[in-house]
Amino acid sequence: MTQADFLKAPFPAAVELPPEEVDGPKRFFNRELSWLGFNWRVLEEAENPKVPLLERLRFLSISATNLDEFYTVRVAGLRELAHAGNETPAADGLSPSEQLVLINADARSLMEHQQVVWNALRSEMETAGIVLETSETLRDEDRAHLDEIFLSNVFPVLSPLAIDPAHPFPFIPNTGYALALQMKRSSDRQELKALLPIPHQIDRFVALPDVGETRRFLPLEELLLLYVGVLFPGYKVTGHCSFRVLRDSDLEVEDEAEDLVREFEVALKRRRRGEVIRLSISANAPQPLQKVIVDELHVGESEVIELSGMIGVADLKELVLDDRRDLLWPSFTPRVPERVQDHDGDMFAAIRQKDMLLHHPYETFDMVIRFLNQAAADPDVLAIKQTLYRTSTESPIVTALCEAAEAGKSVTALVELKARFDEAANIRQSRRLERAGAHVIYGFLNWKTHAKISTVVRREGGKLVTYTHYGTGNYHPITARIYTDLSFFTCDTALGRDATKVFNYVGGYAPPEGLENLAISPHGLKSRLIELMEKEGDNAEAGKPAAIWAKMNSVIEPDVIDALYRASQRGVKISLVIRGICGLRPGIKGLSENIRVKSIVGRFLEHSRIVCFGNGASLPSKKARVFMSSADWMGRNLNRRIETLVECTNATVKAQIVSQIMAANLADEAQSWVMAPDGKFTREIPQDGQQLFNCHRFFMENPSLSGRGSAGAADVPELTHTED
Structure with a gap:
């Protein structure tokens, strides 16, 4: 889609909803479920055939890392509220306990799909010459290599621990991974349960000698099972499982801390010892082992997730091999202006x-x-x-x-x-x-x-x-x-x-x-934004062109969303590029029929915050008022942080932001997901041979307007600055 096509394209037809969904809490989407929706989009990039294989593996790992952080902070906070009996609803009307039920169901589905994606990627990786071996597929000559690896790099840092009354269950830190063993002593058949906590300092995947052009790796847990006899002489494994824990990682700092640095050092130690909020464990783990792990970690049934496959999907980033350039994005060298x-x-x-x-x-x-x-x-x-x-x-x-x-x-x-x-x-x-x-x-x-x-x-x-x-x-x-x-x-x-x-x-x-040219939060930034939105509404009612273009990571602040709704109702055309969380519902008759929302997920992580106001003209225009910001439109950013909103008045800088950066983002099709009134996102699937416009590729190929020197640069294709 060219800029001209985008500007001519009508807004999607609005849908009609019952009055209670237009006027009440249902006019907002739930923040946590919206974030999960974003992480589904990240995971779906791991299935996108247009993305190089190891970059897809990276997307899979990122989706797992994202989910870990989401649980250790957001879910941990909701869990604490629910346990305290706090039923205060979020903006969308859901209580903490109601949110947790929906979150857990969606997150379980996401984690199960991560395993499906991993199995598909693993098969493709084998075809491409990157193989993950198991203890059963090892070659005879691999053992000598593994003997050296185990004795030199693994054995010295392991602490095998029996689990019995004389040996209390060890502390497993946040994101900690461990192997649990059920064994019998060969001499007298005496049973023993034991743990092998795996330090973060050890790589999860052990490199094996290449076979021809094939790169080979062995998961660390498979290596440990091979050497149980070294760690527990005289015992034989009768059952085993692996597990991984996530802990509450939100920080609390005393209001009257005399030394803020020292207080934070103490708080960081508390973080490492926070309560377990999620336990991922191998499916079909021996029941005695699972019971002792669950009991000792004090987790409830809803906090246990049994997985058939890879525990700790985030660790797959280790298999993104820098020397396999054929399986990564083409190299790109940033420009010097x-x-x-x-x-x-x-x-x-x-x-x-x-x-x-x-x-x-x-x-x-x-x-x-x-x-x-x-x-x-x-x-x-x-x-x-x-x-x-x-x-x-x-x-x-x-x-x-x-x-x-x-x-x-x-x-x-x-x-x-x-x-x-x-x-x-x-x-x-x-x-x-x-x-x-x-x-x-x-x-x-x-x-x-x-x-x-x-x-x-x-x-x-x-x-x-x-x-x-x-x-x-x-x-x-x-x-x-x-x-x-x-x-x-x-x-x-x-x-x-x-x-x-x-x-x-x-x-x-x-x-x-x-x-003079700056607004800051929490003193006036939000009110400045709302004032500018209201002014666009005044322009629309006066019969002038009225438009807002904005690009953010997240939009959930209720006052800002309601201001956007009011602007839409007054006739302002609003186009939003929101990468992650979006609590606004677009395309609803009588509420947001003049608002469209898209999310871009691609090679680069969209992070810039921009807002442009038509100021009595259509966008793009030289009359536009153009701002860049450190703040997303979230309650924390606008009400509880020091943030900036800078107005850019230089003509070239304005042209670069409006006619190059924003126009390209809005015209992008290749990496764009369009939000529907029901909150679902869909992306355009190209037909055979069809080339969809990709804003990341565009920016890689075209210099920024304000960085041009006396030598000049090629004209910006199709996205040049337009007159009013």
Whole structure:
């Protein structure tokens, strides 16, 4: 579908529903079930024949990892509410206990289908020369190799444990995997139950010697069964099973913690010891073994999932082999913007020329690192301020900040300790920054600082100039290779003042006043969005063109959804690209007939947050008001986090966002799932020989508008900026 086709396409016919589904709680979809729907879409990519084989395996692994996190956080929270007798309904009217019933049924189906997908992929992998062996299919010459592997790399870190009154049941950590054994002693037939907890440090799949061009692996549990005689001399296995546990991983921090870092270190230890909320165990496990595992882990029947096949599907990511390029996406090297090259790599000179928007991963994230590296080395730079929500273990961003601090520059790092599952890494980074002499602040105890901002203050010609970077993603060079995000660089004085006020707010708790081109949550970002939506409604009622285009990861905040419903009822045409959770129901007569929703799941993870308002004209248009944000439209982001909504006013940046990024996302067919009024998503299946438009391929092949240099670039095919 070209841009022109998309703009001409009518909105789908609206469906009529009973009044109670239009006016009451049923006008919202349940958040948790919507998230499960997204994970089904991820899993279905593992079955997409257009996707390379090992990338399909990666999608399967991602679907399992996603589900693990969903259980350890979201389901754990609902379970706690239900156990406490809390029947407060969610926005859609379902109580915690009602949600748990629906979640467990859908999640069980999803896990069962993961096994179906794995069996199909395993067969294809064997055809492609990647084989998973079993103890029965091993070759004689494999044993010598396995002897060395077991004795050198496995045996030293194992702790085989008997289960009896003298040996209490061991602690199995979150995502912990173990082999349970039922044995008899050869000498006197004495029975013994035992466990082999498997440390995370051991690879799940053991590489075997290649046979010709065939790569071969043995699952670790099969290896352990081969060497039970070494671990338990004199015993013979009469039955066995494997199991994996998930624990409550939500953090609770005392309100009056005197030392926030120390409190989080304690909380992380509590996380590892949280209650078991899901037990996956081999189907047909010996009943005595299953009973002792279930009893000792204190799990109920609804929390036990018996699986025929692979336990721990998330571990399959180990079989995504980097050296099998024929089974992976074609290699792609992110571009260095032409404008930066025109200035011989000088980021400050490129930004001084005019505002610049980079679209990651298509434009390299190295430009963000270069920005900070140059700031650290530049004698004219006086100060750097930086937010850190998630970043890599050996972060080049943190290294640049440390070097700047050691060089005597004023460095302020705002480290968010509550970045879920990155708390330990962030504590380490904060210690490193403090040792280098940086001023480290942790923001608010009750609100996460999720905003992505960096400022560099530079002395130029007797005055101070502030260079600012606003992002939609994290300062994480690894995820930046696969997440689609925006990086906006500017030396606009108003945006620099706004950024400085945000840092002062988080460091000193005084709410900022007089923000010029910026709105922040929880102080005004949501009301600003709703005000802009209402203005589009005013335009529609005045007979002017009225449109909203938005791209988010999630939309569930009830006030925002109701504002979108009101805009639709007033005649505003609303097109949403929502990757994950969507609590809004599109295409319902009298409620949302002017709203359409799609989800894009493909090679890259859609992560940027964008919203465009027609402002009295149709989209795309030069008159549009264009914003980028760190915030999804969720209650936590709009009401309980520090987030940013930045208005982009530079004409080229606006054109890039509206006419290139948003138009391509909306025109995409190859990776798009369209949401129906009943909440189901469907995607277009291409006919033989049909080439559907793929926005990821488009972005890989076409340079960003605002990154073009003096040499120019090829015209953007079919998605050029249009006049009003």
